[in-house]
Amino acid sequence: TQLLEQSPQFLSIQEGENLTVYCNSSSVFSSLQWYRQEPGEGPVLLVTVVTGGEVKKLKRLTFQFGDARKDSSLHITAAQPGDTGLYLCAGEGEGAQKLVFGQGTRLTINP
Amino acid sequence: DTAVSQTPKYLVTQMGNDKSIKCEQNLGHDTMYWYKQDSKKFLKIMFSYNNKELIINETVPNRFSPKSPDKAHLNLHINSLELGDSAVYFCASSQLPRLNTEAFFGQGTRLTVV
Numbered sequence: 019t020q021l022l023e024q025s026p027q028f029l030s031i032q033e034g035e036n037l038t039v040y041c042n043s044s045s046v047f048s049s050l051q052w053y054r055q056e057p058g059e060g061p062v063l064l065v066t067v068v069t070g071g072e073v074k075k076l077k078r079l080t081f082q083f084g085d086a087r088k089d090s091s092l093h094i095t096a097a098q099p100g101d102t103g104l105y106l107c108a109g110e111g112e113g114a115q116k117l118v119f120g121q122g123t124r125l126t127i128n129p
Numbered sequence: 130d131t132a133v134s135q136t137p138k139y140l141v142t143q144m145g146n147d148k149s150i151k152c153e154q155n156l157g158h159d160t161m162y163w164y165k166q167d168s169k170k171f172l173k174i175m176f177s178y179n180n181k182e183l184i185i186n187e188t189v190p191n192r193f194s195p196k197s198p199d200k201a202h203l204n205l206h207i208n209s210l211e212l213g214d215s216a217v218y219f220c221a222s223s224q225l226p227r228l229n230t231e232a233f234f235g236q237g238t239r240l241t242v243v
Contacts, residue, residue, distance in 0.1 A: 051231075051232075055170075058236065059236055059237070060133070060219050060221070060234025060235050060236055060237055061172070061232075061234050062234070063231045063233075066231070104170055106172065116162075116174045116177055116185050117162075117232060119171070119172040119173070121170065122170045122172075124170070
């Protein structure tokens with residue numbers, strides 16, 4: 019079974035601070051996705067990383083795929099209250115026909 | 130115009146009842162999924178259909194039965210509901226079964242069994 023472990027599970031910081039969220043596995047994934055979920059809504063895709071070492075930027079969010087394609091990180095610069103939400107990483111599971119999700123990082127940005 | 134829509138959004142029912150959750154997508158996708166999110170926010174796949182054909186059936190009790198009348202719809206029927214079935218159920222769709230493509234999720238159905 020391919021497992022994705024996210025850390026930290028909970029993070030509460032002040033507006034303007036920087037933060038990094040990690041997604042780790044002992045398995046190799048062909049790609050990893052990051053989703054953001056707000057209360058009462060379904061997850062929404064932020065980014066897909068495919069190549070080992072790949073870095074993608076989405077405004078203040080920077081996503082990196084590990085060289086060995088076993089881990090990924092999400093870095094947020096100058097966090098804002100609008101960044102508050104549940105961040106989920108997901109990888110292509112065995113058989114390449116399903117998404118396997120991490121347990122999520124609940125991020126709270128305090129004004 | 131909602132891409133993936135589920136009904137109902139909230140469902141409160143007693144143990145032992147049978148209930149259905151409906152899902153429709155208007156994206157023209159071939160693949161649809163049901164996920165269960167527990168109280169700890171862990172999302173776990175239950176079923177996946179590609180063009181009305183079941184391709185993934187995780188270890189889910191037989192009381193859960195998906196039905197796909199056409200590739201735009203994937204409904205979930207649950208028999209003899211138990212307390213442990215309480216969770217948020219998400220329907221999702223993607224263009225392909227492969228996961229370099231984006232999965233679009235519905236708003237979820239919060240099921241509470243009392």
